[in-house]
Amino acid sequence: MTNVLNVLIDRLSNFGWKDAVEVAIIAYLFYRLLLLIRNTRAMRMVWGLVVLALFGLIVRLAGFRTLDWLLANVYAYVVIAIIVLFQNEIRRLLTSLGRTAYFRSMRRGVQTDPIDDIVTAVTGLAANRQGAIIVFEREMSLAQYAEAGITLDAAVSYDLLVSIFNPATPLHDGAVIIRQGRITAAACFLPLTLNPRLSRELGSRHRASIGITEETDAVAVVVSEETGKISVVVDGQLTRGLDSPRLTRKLRELLGLIEPEADDAGAPAPDAVSGRHAAEGLGK
Numbered sequence: 001m002t003n004v005l006n007v008l009i010d011r012l013s014n015f016g017w018k019d020a021v022e023v024a025i026i027a028y029l030f031y032r033l034l035l036l037i038r039n040t041r042a043m044r045m046v047w048g049l050v051v052l053a054l055f056g057l058i059v060r061l062a063g064f065r066t067l068d069w070l071l072a073n074v075y076a077y078v079v080i081a082i083i084v085l086f087q088n089e090i091r092r093l094l095t096s097l098g099r100t101a102y103f104r105s106m107r108r109g110v111q112t113d114p115i116d117d118i119v120t121a122v123t124g125l126a127a128n129r130q131g132a133i134i135v136f137e138r139e140m141s142l143a144q145y146a147e148a149g150i151t152l153d154a155a156v157s158y159d160l161l162v163s164i165f166n167p168a169t170p171l172h173d174g175a176v177i178i179r180q181g182r183i184t185a186a187a188c189f190l191p192l193t194l195n196p197r198l199s200r201e202l203g204s205r206h207r208a209s210i211g212i213t214e215e216t217d218a219v220a221v222v223v224s225e226e227t228g229k230i231s232v233v234v235d236g237q238l239t240r241g242l243d244s245p246r247l248t249r250k251l252r253e254l255l256g257l258i259e260p261e262a263d264d265a266g267a268p269a270p271d272a273v274s275g276r277h278a279a280e281g282l283g284k
Contacts, residue, residue: 045085049078114156114181115257119248121161122223122230131225132165133175133205135190136255140216142184146177149188156183165223175208175220191215193236209233219254221247 034046056075059067118134125132135142150171154160156178164171164186174187192204193211209220214236222231231240232250242250252258 049082052078114178115248115251115255117156117158118161118178118221119244119251121158122221122247123244124158124162125165125223126228126230129225129228130165130167130172130223131203131205132161132172132221132223133190133209134161134221135175135177135188135209135212136219136221136251137177137179137184138217138219138255140218142177142179142212142216142218145175145188145190145212146179146185149174149177149185151185152183154183156181175212195236206231206233206238210236210238213237219251221251 052071052074056068056071059071122132122134135145160183161176163169164176164183166172171186175190176186177184177188190208191211192207193214195210195214198207198210203224203226205222205224209222209231210233212218213220213233217235220233222233223229224231229240230242230247231238232242232247232254233239234254239250249258
């Protein structure tokens, strides 16, 4: 224990401004990563790694040589395990680092604004209790999911969206993917969330919307055919009970079309539910 303290004191005495910059950069990267994995299944893995590290420290300080040797061999594969286990979170972290105001302004110049048609269609579908899921691509590509669906490459319109999600049509069973203001594909099947703590009453549409936003930076809009409620999902977080004005503003904010702003004072706030603590009764 004394040797460890001596080494620590010696290193602190040689601590310079370059070391401070390195510590700040590493702390920022870890902070951003923790924000991405908060309330996701990856957080459990993080706690498992923390427990393993603390156990290794105790073993080394206690002088258990055999256990220390075993853990040293395990640590050799920890880096590979982290890359495999957290590949989605690392990809989202790198993507978020490149998401600057400059790039958003560049997108605004080339991306049309189909929000009004989408909100009108979603509101009509909700009134008629017709289920729907619309996914907006942001920085991370959704090409692998679009390729598995029916390619459309069509301009967004109220009539087209209502037609797609009409239960009498073959395209209604699946998600619509929108890229840069155009409907890329329909009838797309998305990965379902594997979060074991979700309510069993949560329908497949909501599970798919949570799953795709856990793995990518996409934004999803879901209409429940049982309750008629409209929900927005981003980063695995479900916000439900949105009306037309709130849905319009939230989508514009999430897609970088307007600057985020606080909810109006006195306005009824929608129900915000995390993927981890999703309430029962949301419908399919």
